[in-house]
Amino acid sequence: MGLKSKNISILISDGEHPLLTQVVYCLSKSSNIRVYVVSKNDKVPMKHSRYIHKFFHVPEFENSEKWFNHLDGIIEKNDIDLVMPISEDGILFLLDHKNSWDNFNKTTILTSSEFYKKGINKAELAQHMKTFDIPCPSTYILKNSTIADGNIKSLSFPCIVKPASGISGEGIHIFKEPSELKDFVLTTSKTYVIQEFINGYDIDCSVLCKDGQIIANTIQKGSEYENRRFAPPIGIGFLYNEDLLDVVKKLMKSLQWSGLAHIDLRFDSDTNTFKVIEINGRFWGSVDASMLVGVNFADLYIRVSLGENVEQINYKTKTYLSLKGLVKHIKRAPLKVFNFSFLKNQTPLFFSIKDPLPVILRFVNRTRVILAQRFSS
Template sequence: MIDKNISILIPDGEAPVLMIVLNCLSEVKGIKIHVMSDDNEIPMKHSKKVHKFSYYPKSDNEADFINNINKEVEKHNIDLIMPIFEDAIRIILKNKDLISSIDKLALLPSYNDFNTANNKGLLNKHLEANNLPFPKTQMIDKGTSLDTKNVDYPVLVKPAEGIGGGSGIYVFREENALTEFLNSDKFDCTYLIQDYVEGYDIDCSVLCKHGEILAYTIQKPNMFANSKFAPQLAVDFIKDDILFEDVEKLMKTLNWSGVAHLDMRYDENSKEYKVIEVNPRFWGSVEASLFAGVNFPYLYAVASLNYDFDLPKYKFIKFMLLKGLVKSIKSDKSYLLKLKFIFKNTPIKYMLNDPKPTLYRFSRFFMRKIKS
């Protein structure tokens, strides 16, 4: 789609999704990927997919981060600045006036819309105002009392701004257990207390421009790590027009630009999909969408550079992350013989084709074990 060689700067190379974004971008010839990071020890600095790695020590001054971006853009004649995770996106949106080449910034939402999507409390207010389904929710801060009259058990309790990976999420089925939690040291930030939705998880990944969805996939998790709140390890790609209509409306009301991943849940009692949260950045299963036929990082670059493309179709496949493959092999050794599935439905080929980051990661782990 892009008719020339381009250079992309990822300014937040310390982000946990860097590897999978690089894997997706590496599928397209003619892209030089520059990675900037405040961590000089990230394994992906050794990847053959990275054209140039630059280290800048972490600073509490947000202007320093922007200045470092400006230096990299000028020094390497960067075509596109593509932040991939929340912290960098927030800082860039907050300090856009300091970016020298604002025309080279990837598609992003407004600062207010980003905060609305990223903060679960603000998101729920937005969903209610726009008549979109979501679980009944209360916000509660340390030291404030809970309105128990509006609590129907069981309830889900989670931080208003996510820690990630399912951390800090609890289910309480009766008032005494919830009260004990609220009086404990675990209650250390603003929390959401939300009706627990009986049903199943389903996700939608999107790329948007001014509220219009340019690309999407819908996937249903079928395997999780240690708990049902932990990251998904395997998914089935499906079609669901009703869910898509809700997602389309939400993205329009947010006037969203850029990528996002929506966690949703089907409510078996009300027979509707409810929006649980919006991740306003790249997500852990972005490789899965690539295997299904939608390369979100590349299409993000294409759209940001003002190239047009048709809404891509995706395949209804099963996809398994490497941790899911390991878990499957542990429970069923016959998975070792399913070589066609492993190479076509897992990202193992990237590890084999680019082994240096993995070897570096294992060597660091081994050295820590020796020293401990």
């Protein structure tokens, strides 16, 4: 009996992560997958989703052994086939307990701890790519407020400074002059990477890999953005590019990557090359967009982890708007609200309509926070 005709029980082990919404959206498209969720946060709006069979609140204990005991009980009682972490912290937590947790063999395929930690750390990844001759920006490491004046003067400006670990464009700075960078260096004790600014444009590649080989991928480029600088795009267009894919193949092979990853790249218009910026070793915000163009990474990840062979998948080259992107788009073109094919196939709107309670709760929570901030100021 093939996996498509067999009922499969999946346990998401880090349901407190914001990407739970997109992952559950993708899993809801597979009728034979039953979704269970464990979360350290009991107030997650998605706990009320009609697509989650059971939601378990397991608090964060001082002793991780107690947490795993609770997890083991859920796995046994509900006959869980596969445990799937969706965030980098969730993956790292399971990898760090690989040798002490008896049910680790039930997890989805994962990269080794050594290569995973190297891949998601911008500083270590930069050094790794230099070793393996993988195209990337010129990179300097800033640690404990130390980088020699000579190094600063040798940099080309403008330059970008970003935390060695971080998400959603948080903590990123761009400096136009050496004096600005020098002032910043003196105020921080964290580890940062300093990279040359590349003339060109951002472009991303999402992949599912096994033992360093890419099984499925999509390539996407931002088309709509919020006003916040360095924020993820709220509108994207899917495309094919073999030159970019060759760079990503070399990168994933060098890390012997297994599992999912979202690779940020930048096209260098001065050299006509694609350069790797960083790896997000987890699900990503536009994973639901990939599903709408033909590549359901969540479903594929489960099938590959359970031993199924997956053939190459061709995806559609079309655009996608997040809910924020849709609102912005409709303000410019109000009649778009009547294009039901577009709304269904290129936005997450219909999913939100079918599963409204989590959306309503997120709106209420957000409104409460905004009102509290206004009245406290």
